Amino acid sequence: MxxxxxxxxxxxxxxxxxxxxxxxxxxxxxxxxxxxxxxxxxxxxxxxEKIYRSAVESIITSGGTLESLLGDYTSPIGSDETRELTAAYLGKFFGTTLQGNQIAFFNGSQNAYSFLLNSFSGTMEDGSFKKILLPVVPEYIGYADQTWEENVFYANLPIVEKTTPHRFRYKLDKTNIPWETIGCVALSRPTNPTGNVMENEDVDWLYTESRKNNIPLLIDLAYGNPFPNLIGEKEPTRWKPGMILSLSFSKVGLPGVRLGIIIADPEIISVLSSFAAVGNLAVGNWGQALAKVFWKEDSLPxxxxxxxxxxxxxxxxxxxxxxxxxxxxxxxxxxxxxxxxxxxxxxxxxxxxxxxxxxxxxxxxxxxxxxxxxxxxxxxxxxxxxxxxxxxxxxxxxxxxxxxxxxxxxxxxxxxxx
Ligand SMILES: Cc1ncc(COP(=O)(O)O)c(C=O)c1O
Structure with missing residues (x-):
């Protein structure tokens, strides 16, 4: 073969x-x-689990919903209604107001990353070759094999700071980043695998540099704010134009639902919608239905x-x-x-x-x-x-x-x- x-x-x-x-x-x-x-x-x-069970039960028992959940395709990145509701609900957690055209749902955030990473790396439409900057490695194992082209990641050595005799911390080295070769920046906050929650001043620096270079800054909030919010005492991540944030239902205890949420500028959402139509046809309905219940009851935070x-x-x-x-x-x-x-x-x-x-x-x-x-x-x-x-x-x-x-x-x- x-x-x-x-x-x-x-x-x-x-x-x-x-x-x-x-x-x-x-x-x-x-x-x-x-x-x-x-x-x-x-x-x-x-x-x-008890709260999740009761959310599922409320969906099943509300007239007509189950048949539609099981029997209808939704749009590639979710129904307009759910996207609008999600924008209205999530904006306050990110220090901004959001519109429905800034939201996209995927079958898990991993699914979204496979589209995102390939949109901003590899051979570009102008013939240039761009890489994904991982500002502090180690970084999430799930990004590594997602890209269609080889050699698309770039990482500098992290600074290793000893904090106590049996503790240390990796920090961002801001020198020698070849920005002209970078197509996007990606980091998880908190970071899987290390538990690092990048300082907001470093996130701000990466944001400023990304804006200067006209490339997106992707921040993966699978463990971050507003749910499951496992960020210790650190400041939550905020959204600004040019950023792409990803949220997931998995780490709150619902990995089987496979729901990932992307918050980004409308033009990026529109690119993602094309990828989703070709790659997924439609996003699953269960996650969206649960999202509506959770937003209404403000339950996840x-x-x-x-x-x-x-x-x-x-x-x-x-x-x-x-x-x-x-x-x-x-x-x-x-x-x-x-x-x-x-x-x-x-x-x-x-x-x-x-x-x-x-x-x-x-x-x-x-x-x-x-x-x-x-x-x-x-x-x-x-x-x-x-x-x-x-x-x-x-x-x-x-x-x-x-x-x-x-x-x-x-x-x-x-x-x-x-
Ligand atoms: C940092 C990080 N991002 C994304 C994902 C993907 O999660 P999901 O596709 O279940 O939303 C994971 C899963 O382990 C993760 O650890």
Whole structure:
């Protein structure tokens, strides 16, 4: 069988595929002897699930809605009515007023990114070749394999700032960015995998530079404001012309609904609408129907504040205590990225004698699933030891899984170091 280059590129082992496969195999089994610390599944939180169930029930029981939900195609990026309602509802969270033609719905924000990243990178209509600037790597694994052309990411080395003996933080290096070769800037805030929430002054600087260069600034708010709002004490992200923001229903606990929302200037929404018509025909109806209920009841910011934030803060605290105690007992050399937001811990093992890829394989044999950090540096060509020495763990799992995972990781890391 002869495949196209793009098919070949996609079928090469890629990070997101291996992660989703691990997620699938662990999901179907018992977690008795498994520590599944790999995936980005949100936690199952009964209090939130109850509210989602009642929203679904209200849709099902309202006359005629179910038949239309199941039986009608909507427009490629959502119905005009839902887009208008969404603009009116979301504007206040982003310090602006929005119109319906600034909103587009997709089957998950991942689906939107596959269109967005390809709209602003690769061979452009004037024949130039443009890249996607990832201002601070590590950055979200799911962007890396989305582009149809090769070598479209650009990343500088991040500045590594030691904050306490076992904590550090990556920061934006503003020097030497080849702006003339950049077609758009993309970052997740909070960042998956590190938990970094970029300072607003750095976001403002990127915005100013993007405007000067007439390119969009994409900010992925999958874990950000206004829901699930896992941004610690940091300032929320605001929308300004030229920015593209993406929101998702997944991390509030509804990944199965597959709803992503894009906020952008009308001309960008219109490009996305063409992509969506060709690639998707239409966006699914369930997410839009739930959005209408949630906006009417103003429920997601409340759920975020009263249920999700306290729940995840507690999980994070527990995971940090367990990991630090077990690592100290095993004399593991480690440093954790300041966990400012999101679901993950990004752990650096300085001078790790095996690669993080090998660490992943050894852990997997012991039923401990982690994500190797090497996937998260697309576009970085400079040498950087962190690409080989870091792993990502989710802290959203049960205590016993975290204990088991931390013990096995500590044993492997300290064994290989001696
Ligand atoms: C930073 C980030 N962006 C986007 C996504 C995609 O989410 P979805 O397609 O479920 O909206 C994820 C999922 O893990 C993510 O972590």
């Amino acid at each position: 002869i495949l196209s280059r793009i098919a070949k590129k996609l079928t090469r082992s890629n990070g997101i595929q291996s992660l989703m496969e691990d997620l699938g195999s662990a999901w179907s089994g018992s977690t008795e002897n498994i520590a599944f610390l790999g995936g980005g599944n949100p936690a199952k939180i009964p209090e939130a 409340q759920i975020s504040k009263n249920i999700l934030r306290p729940y995840y803060a507690n999980k994070l605290q527990t995971a940090l205590e367990i990991i630090e105690e077990i690592f100290a007992k095993n004399k593991v050399q480690y440093s954790i990225h300041e966990p400012e937001g999101g679901f993950f811990l990004w752990i650096h093992f300085p001078n790790l004698p095996i690669s993080n890829k090998e660490l992943y394989q050894i852990c997997k044999k012991e039923n401990v699933y982690i994500v190797s950090g090497h996937y998260f540096f697309p576009g970085l060509t400079a040498q950087f030891s962190h690409t080989q020495e870091c792993i990502r763990l989710t802290y959203c799992r049960d205590r016993k899984e975290i204990v088991r995972g931390a013990e096995i990781i500590a044993r492997i890391v300290s064994r290989t170091a001696n």
